[in-house]
Amino acid sequence: MSKLLMQAIQVYQYGGPEQLKLEAIPCPAPQAGEAFVRVHAVGVLPIEWKMRQGLFKDTRPATFPYIPGSAIAGVIEDVGPGVTAFQKGQAVFGRTNNGAYAEYTAGALETLALKPEKLSFAEAATISGGATVAWTALFESAGLQAGQRILIHAAAGGVGLFAVQFAKWKGAEVIATASSYNREFIRSLGADHVIDYTKTRFEEVVQDVDVVLDTLGGETLQRSMQVVKRGGILVSLLEKPSLQEAERYGIRAMFNSPAFPFPSTNLLQTIARLMVEGQVKTTIAQTFSLDEASRAHALSETGHGRGRIVLQVVH
Ligand SMILES: NC(=O)c1ccc[n+]([C@@H]2O[C@H](COP(=O)([O-])OP(=O)(O)OC[C@H]3O[C@@H](n4cnc5c(N)ncnc54)[C@H](OP(=O)(O)O)[C@@H]3O)[C@@H](O)[C@H]2O)c1
Incomplete structure (x- = not known):
């Protein structure tokens, strides 16, 4: 040593x-x-x-x-x-x-x-704690598929910026929330629609998404339930969603706690490869x-x- x-x-x-x-x-x-x-x-x-x-x-x-x-x-x-x-x-x-x-x-x-x-x-x-978390939430928890629609909250954050790009790479339609300061940045990551959360309540303009990725919790989590289509899924990184509420909307809802399985060498390599190929940037x-x-x-x-x-x- x-x-x-x-x-x-x-x-x-x-x-x-x-x-x-x-x-x-x-x-x-x-x-x-x-x-x-x-x-x-x-x-x-x-x-x-x-x-x-x-x-x-x-x-x-x-x-x-x-x-x-x-x-x-x-x-x-x-x-x-x-x-x-x-x-x-x-x-x-x-x-x-x-x-x-x-x-x-x-x-x-x-x-x-x-x-x-x-x-x-x-x-x-x-990558760890950002890209790895986004990947696990989108593909392991939500099972996001090509052609599905996803709402990603806090898309300019260390998790969200990867989530937007992974979802686009998979072939999903991406709706993302951010302030106007980050609007063009989120667009440059490939998001199809950006909602300025300081001006628009997302639930007034978004409906029937297959997946919500919630990185904010609280009232954002509550309000997100209603925009998921029946049979869809909400994954929160912040808190346990109410299962009764989820049932009322006919959706699945889950919490990925920070104690969620740690990133494997394999996952780290997969993400790094996408970055080296220029498909995803940090x-x-x-x-x-x-x-x-x-x-x-x-x-x-x-x-x-x-x-x-x-x-x-x-x-
Ligand atoms: N459970 C887990 O495994 C796990 C893992 C990683 C992270 N997390 C949690 O997930 C959260 C996000 O992590 P992070 O690393 O991405 O955080 P971060 O980088 O600090 O996120 C900051 C971003 O949040 C955005 N934001 C703030 N308020 C918003 C709102 N009301 N609507 C939309 N966007 C908003 C900001 O956008 P503007 O500047 O445009 O406002 C900023 O870009 C944290 O609370 C973190 O603790 C959980």
């Missing part, structure tokens, strides 16, 4: 962005089935500020101190005992469960894949350095913007 100490962001208690503390702490040691990765870039996911605020303290309490982050891209520095599938020096991306706002992490190999040269580290760090909202993690969280907490915020750990 190349280093004994590393810079990492630690959280000691629930609270605001100021709880993200940059400290020198011991490097993790890779266990069997893991790689020791020099982190180059990390995607900043909304779940990370929600966790930091304590929004999950009753259902998934944090063990303090912890290092936030999971969506990494970096270079393997070492591998755990018995590992032969990956080697030192390979550039990889995917998900780690051991904290990622750090110079190094130890990641499980089954949630990592080789990073294509054509993708930058920052681009590759937008968008980075803004990059910050590791010591600016609190600024990155403050920006993510606004709930607005375009694309994924990324911490660029190696410049």
